[in-house]
Each structure stands twice: as C-alpha cells, then as structure tokens.
Amino acid sequence: MRLRVLLTGAGGLLGKKISQIFSTSHEVIGVYNTSKPEGNYVMSDLSKLDNVRKIVSEIKPDVVIHAAALTNVDKCEEDKGLAKLLNVDVTREIAKSSNQHGSLLVYVSTDYVFDGVKGNYREEDEPNPINFYGLTKLQGEREVMENSSSFIIARTSTPYGSNPASEKDNFALWLIKKLKNNEKVNVVTDQITSPTLNTSFALMLKELIESYKRYNFIIHLTDASQVSRYEFSVKLAEVFESNKELITPTTMSEIKWKAKRPKNSSLNVEKANNVLKVNRPLNLIEALKILKSEIIDLNV
Template identity: 60%
Template sequence: MRVVVTGAGGLLGKRIVQAFKDYEVVGVYHRSQPETSPFLVLDLSSLNLRPIEELSPDVIIHAAALTDVDKCEREPDLARLLNVDVTREIVKVSKRTNAFLVYISTDYVFDGTRGNYREEDETNPVNVYGLTKLEGEKLVRDVDSLVVRTSTPYGSNPASGKDNFALWLLKKLKAGERVNALVDQVTSPTLNTNFSLMLREAVDRRIKGVLHLAGRSQVSRYEFSLALARTFGLNETLINPAHFNEMKWFARRPMNSSLNVSKAMSLEHKPMSLQEALSELRREIEANDIVWK
C-alpha cells in the first residue's frame, strides 16, 4: 500500500511517516525535509498536484496547512490558498486515483464557549484559521475520507525549524527564565507520537467521517506547563499564570476548544492522559538527547 503524506516535515507529519514506515510511504514537503525515502519536493501553493497523482496513492494524508493563527488572520488570502484551495486540489487527486483521503483538522473549528466538543457538535470558528480549516473539512466530504481533528500538538521534534510549545517551555525553564502560561485557555494537548499511532490504526480500519484524535486530558496552558515542569524536574515557580485579556494576539482564540475523545477510546492505541504523554515525551527526549544540548 502506498501512503502519501503532505506536510511530512512538520510536527505531526514527521511522526505520521514513522507510523506508516512498514508501508510504502512518500513524504511531500516544501522546505522542511521529512524522514522518509523516497520523498517529493513540491510547492502545494502552485496548485499543480500532478506529481502526487502520478504516485497513484492508495491513501493520502493531508497534514499540510498554514497553522499560524495570527498569520492567517493578517493574510486571509494566503490562508485560503493553503488551507482551502490546496485541499480542493487534493480532493480532485483523491477522486482521480480512488485514494482514501485523511484530512488533518483542528479544534479551532469550534468557538470555545463550552469545550469537550464531540464530533457531531456544531462548528463555529472565531478566526480565519478555523474558518479555512472548516472549509477544508467540507470539501473532503465529497470523497472516501476521514476528517481527524486534534488539539495543541506537541512532541520531541521541532517543526519546520521551530520549537513546539513543550520544547520552547523546557528550554526556557532549563535556562531559568520566567514564562507566562494562560489559566483561562483550555485545550486537549496531544503528543504527536500518540496521535500518529491512533491515526495509523484509524487508517488501517478505514474509519470514515469525523474522529477526534487528541489527548485525553482537558487542561489549561498553565496546568500543562506545571505538569511539564514537574515531569522534567524543573522549577515550576518560574511559570506565571496569565489571562486571555493580557495577550496581544492579532486573532481571536477559542477559550475552551477541548475535544471529547470517547470514540477514539475504542482504538487499541488510546488517547493518552497528560501524565502518560509527558512521561513518553521525557523518554523520547532523553533517548535522543534533544533538549539539553
């Protein structure tokens, strides 16, 4: 079986290609090279996806997206190009090749007024990022597909040369620097390794429709930060509680976009609790000597 992964060099993409390593997996990237061979260098914004079509994939996992929330708000045309127009072309390729399409989406399709969102709950994005990802969700419904929503992904690998929140926080605390973490924004932090194994199982089982694959714990950024510090034996007093109204973000954020993962609990690789995931993160980091250099 041939699996094509777009965004294969990203935070989720790098772990996804590892999860499918016993298949013929082709990672598609533009700037950040994936850990696959073979791979395909392709600028998806050109909307010329014939090179993907020529691979005759059995499965397409579309993980590429513009995920910078403020950049999406400032440059809505770019967000629409990368998150909607590219997805439309991916759908066309899926139709022509009869490939099973997996679309990676986000908890930001919800407005965050209550949290613990189920797959069937009404969507109502509050920013351009969430709106364009929701439009992508609607496009993929026209083909044999699975929409996977996740929340606050993190892991032991940087994404496109940038540290994710967990790595950034660990380095700050290791250096003895103070950091701010929100007490009033709640999500479902998701370890990318756990996510990729759940995704692999969902693809193998050809689950269709919408599925929430995220961490089992629903916590604030502040709670997440404290747990991370404790897991790595770092000084948690360096973490300052902060609030939404203190942030100078350009785009609005949902306050509680946490995801209900009851359906995913039927998988063999179940959503991890926060402590389970952080223990795994520490194991990965210590095994690869990533943070402490």
C-alpha cells in the same frame, strides 16, 4: 497489507512523526516545501495547484494524509488570501485528485473549528470558528466531504512533540528550554485545549487506517486530558523535574495575539476510545513521560 501513503506536510511537527510511525510497515512518500523531512520524499510547492494533481497522479497512493496547512493562527488573520490558498484551495485539489485515483483521504483538522464556548466538543457538535485559521480549516473539511468519496477527517488539538515544527519549537519544547535555562515564562490560565503528543496522534491514526473499514467520518484524535496551557505547563515542569515556580499565570487578554483564541476548544474522545483497541488517547502524565523518554538525549 502494505499501503502506499502520500503524506503532505511531511517536514512538520505531525508530519515527521506520522512518517516515522507509518514507515515501520508502509511505504511513505513525503511531500514538503521548506522543512525537509527524513526518508522518501519529494519537494513540491502545493500552492501551485497543478503540482497537487501531478503528484497524486504519478504516485498513485492508496492513502493520502493531508497534514500540510498554514497553522500560524495570527499569520492566517494577517494574510487571509494565503490562508485560503493553503488551507482551502489546496485541500480542494487534493480531495479531487485523491477521489479521481481512488485513494483514501485523511484530512488533519483542528479543534479551532469550534468557538470555545462550552468545550468537550463531540464530532456531531456544530462548528463555529472565531478566527480565520479555524474558518479555513472548517472550509477544508467541507471541501473534503464534497469532493472525496472515501475520507477520514481527524481533528486534533495543540500538538506537541520531541521534534520542532519546521524551524520553530512547539510549545512543549519551548517551555522545556526556558525552564532548563531558569527563565520565567507567562502562560495563560483561561485557554483550555486537549494537548496531544504527536507520537500518540500518529499511532492512533495508523491503527485507525489499518483496522477501520468504514470511512467517510469525522473523529477527534487527541489525547484525553482537557487542561489549560498553565496546567499543562505545571505538569510538564513536574515530569521534567523543573522549577514550576518559573511559570507565571496570565490571561489571554494580556497576550498580544492578533487573532482570537477559543476559550475552551477541548475535544471529546469517546469515539476514539470506542473505535481504537490498542492505541487509545493518553492522559497527560502518560504522554509527558513518553515525551521525556523521546528527548532524553536531546540537548534542550
């Protein structure tokens, strides 16, 4: 069945790939503010909450994928009012408007809802964010559960891909360019996540929406590997045939971040492996090989 999909954050790292993947079989209307996406889109400032209600009312989507957020972790710590507005208040209005029009709401959340003490978090584990970004995303999850009668909360982790996130390179693209230019980089060894290729995330999400009929649940949609930033960087260098000796191990205490980062926020993907039949979580080498194939013509 062809669905009408309203996608917020359509110009972002995840949004651009979701739009590309979903547009192969569904009608996608992307919403953006500053980073212009491709395809069918509308420009709107969702921080003006009346715009949220207006867009959902006019488009009448079957599915709303809410991928827009303030994801800059340090910016959230610096400007808590803005973070609350964009990550909580906007989400509340989207949940209410989606519910009013009978739309399935897909809320893109994060591994940062966890404190990082144990890692390999399951969907049922108790969230306990240690920075304001994680707190606002958790509050967004709760707004979705309280205000929508048909929802999926899809948590992901450390997304990367062949397209920049707005005007800024994601970690993988940044690293590829640095290594190509023979520049040394410092990468932390003591932060473990589940790095997720945006293509993989979009394919898993598309299959989930198309094939899974019972909604109102949380699912971890990440790739399968649980690695440190340093391990990720070394594997990327190997796949891209770059000089991994340029990568210097360091620790989070040596990086001047304003917000705390969880030490091990990796996500368990057993549920995704059980639910999905075709597009399951990838291991790191599989994902990096796909990334390489996607940017083979990219001048990085």
